[in-house]
Amino acid sequence: MKVNVLFFGVTADIIGVRELELTAEEPTTAGSIINQLSRQHPALANHKLLIAINEEYADANTVLNDGDELALFTAVSGG
Amino acid sequence: MKVNVLFFGVTADIIGVRELELTAEEPTTAGSIINQLSRQHPALANHKLLIAINEEYADANTVLNDGDELALFTAVSGG
Amino acid sequence: MSDFTELTTDPIDITSVARRVVPSECGATVTLDGYARRFTKDKQTGETRETDYLVYEAYEPMAVREMQKLVEQAKAEFEISNVGIVHRLGKLEIGETSVVISVSAPHRRAAFTACEWLIKELKRTVPIWKKEVYADGEVWVEGESALKP
């Protein structure tokens, strides 16, 4: 299955792109995608990441479905 | 002695002027000036009046001095 | 970059009031604005009346002094940086701003608390009066406050 992964701010700087399409075996959780990305980009592990799936906050144990949009970002700092 | 009396809003409408110079015997209190004005303008007694002397809130028992500025007005409604 | 208390017969721009109280180390500005309402509920009858326009009048030198006292009290009591208060006088069309109170503070909690305290006290103590003008008459509004404690 395919998952579209979005990055913002810190995570976009670490990954080097703002969007990645990943192919993963089912079932895959948000957390396993983070682990996979952290192996390629160790700096990711220095930050506490928030997770959104299809524009809703979710936790690392959430199982992803084909076509999901997964967003990974650090604690928000708007205002 | 002379006292300058200022009126605003309701009190100015009742008295018909915004300012009066009154001559009074000493000692005279703010309250006695109000009583005197209320005899000439009975509508004044229908309103709870606030008193300021020389731009500071004061009460009816305050004794006036020559040249004081006495302001008589209803409860404020700014904002 | 400092405190101010003003009476004006010109229209009030909220943005400029809020900006004038902003020191560079501050994090938040809280602004209360009051404005001329179209509809007013009569407290006695419960009826709603439609207002044509308002007129505000002040005992000007005392009003400025009372506003300055409020600013001093607020700065003594709350952890705030600057306060700006501008009250409009004269005739106000419906929707026009009658009063703006802006408070800046390093932490927004104090700005909210101080701003709320300032409008409450302004309505109680500052010698300004509002006249509501209707199609069929007009009335000077009398405040709810008793004499100053």
Place this chain on the structure above:
Amino acid sequence: MSDFTELTTDPIDITSVARRVVPSECGATVTLDGYARRFTKDKQTGETRETDYLVYEAYEPMAVREMQKLVEQAKAEFEISNVGIVHRLGKLEIGETSVVISVSAPHRRAAFTACEWLIKELKRTVPIWKKEVYADGEVWVEGESALKP
């Protein structure tokens, strides 16, 4: 005359935001505005750094959804009439407004309470990030919030 939640790369005019939430029966509008600060204290070192400018970035569709949720929650919880939230994105010079939250209510108490709640929640939940750019570098600010409860 209704609620709105917007992201914009244009300058924000506080007055127009405050005015857009005003229904004719309302008595007060409370407005919080945040703005780009010149000086920021580093939480770890306690040192003060001078910021050149800021850049705000958002996960735009989710940010708008989260802001709309906050408006719905605020209207369910507080006795308020309308809420307007506008957050700026892109590059902001020092002193420019980053966020404006305006709340109108029949009674100002509820407007103050709701406005304060809204800015607290916005800073915790809405996916927007701030980059501070200094003479000698830049840093994405990480918020203090844990995951959404």
